[in-house]
Amino acid sequence: xxxxxxxxxxxxxxxxxxxxxxxxxxxxxxxxxxxxxxxxxxxxxxxxxxxxxxxxxxxxxxxxxxxxxxxxxxxxxxxxxxxxxxxxxxxxxxxxxxxxxxxxxxxxxxxxxxxxxxxxxxxxxxxxxxxxxxxxxxxxxxxxxxxxxxxxxxxxxxxxxxxxxxxxxxxxxxxxxxxxxxxxxxxxxxxxxxxxxxxxxxxxxxxxxxxxxxxxxxxxxxxxxxxxxxxxxxxxxxxxxxxxxxxxxxxxxxxxxxxxxxxxxxxxxxxxxxxxxxxxxxxxxxxxx
Numbered sequence: 001x002x003x004x005x006x007x008x009x010x011x012x013x014x015x016x017x018x019x020x021x022x023x024x025x026x027x028x029x030x031x032x033x034x035x036x037x038x039x040x041x042x043x044x045x046x047x048x049x050x051x052x053x054x055x056x057x058x059x060x061x062x063x064x065x066x067x068x069x070x071x072x073x074x075x076x077x078x079x080x081x082x083x084x085x086x087x088x089x090x091x092x093x094x095x096x097x098x099x100x101x102x103x104x105x106x107x108x109x110x111x112x113x114x115x116x117x118x119x120x121x122x123x124x125x126x127x128x129x130x131x132x133x134x135x136x137x138x139x140x141x142x143x144x145x146x147x148x149x150x151x152x153x154x155x156x157x158x159x160x161x162x163x164x165x166x167x168x169x170x171x172x173x174x175x176x177x178x179x180x181x182x183x184x185x186x187x188x189x190x191x192x193x194x195x196x197x198x199x200x201x202x203x204x205x206x207x208x209x210x211x212x213x214x215x216x217x218x219x220x221x222x223x224x225x226x227x228x229x230x231x232x233x234x235x236x237x238x239x240x241x242x243x244x245x246x247x248x249x250x251x252x253x254x255x256x257x258x259x260x261x262x263x264x265x266x267x268x269x270x271x272x273x274x275x276x277x278x279x280x281x282x283x284x285x286x287x288x289x
Contacts, residue, residue: 003197017221039076052268194217212239
């Protein structure tokens with residue numbers, strides 16, 4: 001199952017998930033100027049970063065909004081980025097956050113689990129109910145695909161809905177998590193985790209032990225590390241025997257060259273070094289935990 005492959009990548013390469021949320025403005029000017037279109041420049045930048053980091057990260061998360069914003073050439077860049085990742089046998093998380101139901105959800109599933117935009121995992125929102133998840137399940141069952149369902153996010157606005165208290169004193173995200181964990185038990189791999197994972201922000205370390213206990217077979221996609229305040233020690237609390245989650249980093253890796261003197265000439269190397277630094281930071285915290 002795809003979740004076993006992801007588990008193995010984490011064990012071998014560490015927990016880093018590179019977020020290819022690549023805006024044209026992030027590219028070094030001299031590099032970008034070599035290409036006729038913004039879409040081609042962004043693709044070549046992504047390609048260089050993939051080549052530089054493939055052996056030191058677990059997977060790649062490609063946020064579709066950055067490509068949609070460039071129009072048709074952006075979507076061609078998105079297609080080519082996914083194709084290149086597949087060529088390299090990398091694990092792809094398409095960050096599309098779909099949340100509709102019925103035939104619409106079926107078309108989203110077909111559009112992002114097959115064809116030009118095929119990915120291994122996609123992100124989905126459960127807040128219209130579990131019938132917003134069910135259209136994707138045949139692909140999980142029969143096509144070796146997976147989901148990361150929004151459970152508790154790392155943004156400030158999470159408290160507006162996800163932290164609403166229910167009559168029994170729990171939060172909305174606790175109930176969502178329980179439902180996703182239970183649903184996912186039918187799709188568990190040999191590693192003990194389900195191909196139906198959850199997005200779980202790491203910015204509330206005080207809740208980590210309970211969340212990990214409650215969602216015992218849910219593999220986490222973890223945002224919030226670094227700029228949003230999450231530390232490696234916080235990440236370690238959301239893992240299980242050192243595995244069970246990948247940690248997303250986007251701009252810190254995409255723009256690593258801007259923190260290095262003369263970094264524009266070696267932007268891919270700078271991104272690799274930042275991925276290694278992050279990987280080792282998390283591994284060190286797991287050892288200390």
